[in-house]
Amino acid sequence: IMLAAAQKLGAGLSTFGLAGAGVGIGFIFGSLILGTARNPSLKDDMFRYAILGFALTEAIALFALMIAFLILF
Amino acid sequence: SPLEQFQVLPIVPITFGFIDLSLTNEVVILFLVFFLLGTLLFSLLYKDGTLSLIPNRWQAMLEMIYKAILSLVVDNIRNDTAERFFPLVFSVFFFILSLNVIGLVPYSFTITSHLIVTLAIALSIFIGINIICVRRHGMKFFSLFLPPGTGVAFAFLLVPIEFISYFFKPVSLSIRLFANMMAGHTLLKVIAGFGFVLMGKAGILFFMHYIPLLILIPLFGLELAVALIQAFVFSILICIYLNDAINLH
Numbered sequence: 001i002m003l004a005a006a007q008k009l010g011a012g013l014s015t016f017g018l019a020g021a022g023v024g025i026g027f028i029f030g031s032l033i034l035g036t037a038r039n040p041s042l043k044d045d046m047f048r049y050a051i052l053g054f055a056l057t058e059a060i061a062l063f064a065l066m067i068a069f070l071i072l073f
Numbered sequence: 074s075p076l077e078q079f080q081v082l083p084i085v086p087i088t089f090g091f092i093d094l095s096l097t098n099e100v101v102i103l104f105l106v107f108f109l110l111g112t113l114l115f116s117l118l119y120k121d122g123t124l125s126l127i128p129n130r131w132q133a134m135l136e137m138i139y140k141a142i143l144s145l146v147v148d149n150i151r152n153d154t155a156e157r158f159f160p161l162v163f164s165v166f167f168f169i170l171s172l173n174v175i176g177l178v179p180y181s182f183t184i185t186s187h188l189i190v191t192l193a194i195a196l197s198i199f200i201g202i203n204i205i206c207v208r209r210h211g212m213k214f215f216s217l218f219l220p221p222g223t224g225v226a227f228a229f230l231l232v233p234i235e236f237i238s239y240f241f242k243p244v245s246l247s248i249r250l251f252a253n254m255m256a257g258h259t260l261l262k263v264i265a266g267f268g269f270v271l272m273g274k275a276g277i278l279f280f281m282h283y284i285p286l287l288i289l290i291p292l293f294g295l296e297l298a299v300a301l302i303q304a305f306v307f308s309i310l311i312c313i314y315l316n317d318a319i320n321l322h
Contacts, residue, residue: 062252
């Protein structure tokens, strides 16, 4: 019973890592908006790089989530 | 438990002693993508064996994907021989795209949400990139671990870090795809479970069971976007790693 409780506690605590990833994704899309405001060559490169950066940052968030799942089960 | 949708269930068990060749649900989806989507879709586009100059709609969609991946390969691998890697990147992109999107169908099975599948793809491409690099550059392959313009004292610190990050590449590539797919499907299952549980309760809770279903609709859209984006990011990262391997920094 202690193990199950500790597992749930650990899984809940390890979702703190998603905060940094949230900041990172917001930063990427914020800079996309700023960059588009400066130079609206949007559909060519900037949006593609923004999606690439989003996916890479999301990967870090999901690394943290995977550790949560590993602890939980 | 929301993780039990990822179980590989044998449909037709075929075991030779300890070798397990059984027909599982994972194998069914894999065969579906490999034979049906790969060959039938491409053969549906042709009018009696040839592509028409003014494309019909399926051909236009395929041409869009073709052009996107071609620009990806040619822009990222800055070399004259870049186009010979186009079939590899295109097949990987189309394969992962179809596997991801097939997993969105309600009772279906996402095989890229298993680490072994994505690790197999990423590791084989990583080994292939190593072989390409060694064949092209011989012993200069080890200059991959030393970024240009660093002093000697700095190099002692930097080379182990580069070494570790080099071997982290296929791991991160596979875990990114695996974690995105698995987390997405688990989220969908958890919210659907909320709706299911709410439907069984009495009173006002019964009428609130629409709320999880309404939340599920944009989440499903997000899942579709993530499926497309993850396939795209996988292939663009393969192009970047190929660029690193072919032009040593």
